[in-house]
Amino acid sequence: MIFAEDLNLKALGRSALRKACLDAAWGSFLDILRHVCWKRGVYFAKVNANGTSQICPHCGTNCGKKSLSQRVHSCSNCGYTTDRDVAAAQVVKERGLSAVGQVVPMHALG
Numbered sequence: 001m002i003f004a005e006d007l008n009l010k011a012l013g014r015s016a017l018r019k020a021c022l023d024a025a026w027g028s029f030l031d032i033l034r035h036v037c038w039k040r041g042v043y044f045a046k047v048n049a050n051g052t053s054q055i056c057p058h059c060g061t062n063c064g065k066k067s068l069s070q071r072v073h074s075c076s077n078c079g080y081t082t083d084r085d086v087a088a089a090q091v092v093k094e095r096g097l098s099a100v101g102q103v104v105p106m107h108a109l110g
């Protein structure tokens with residue numbers, strides 16, 4: 001099961017992040033990823049990317065915007081601390097699972 005942030009590509013394209021996104025367009029990457037998932041029978045879904053870098057994956061508290069230089073998520077509510085990208089990925093996964101309405105154990109994903 002794969003969940004990916006459905007990023008706003010036009011907004012990204014206008015921003016300074018454009019160079020960081022390289023020429024491997026995120027949209028094409030998602031298309032390839034979706035195809036690979038389909039071939040392998042893996043569930044794939046895009047989820048709302050709003051605030052994934054602000055929400056604590058542990059307790060759901062909105063910890064506010066992080067600057068790009070701030071690499072660590074540290075929750076002011078529960079104290080959960082991890083890499084910001086790891087935290088965002090966990091939020092994406094949680095959103096994906098709640099959208100699907102079921103929790104699939106990791107060992108069942110093959």
Ligand SMILES: [Zn+2]
Nearest residue numbers: 056059075078
């Ligand atoms: Zn928290």
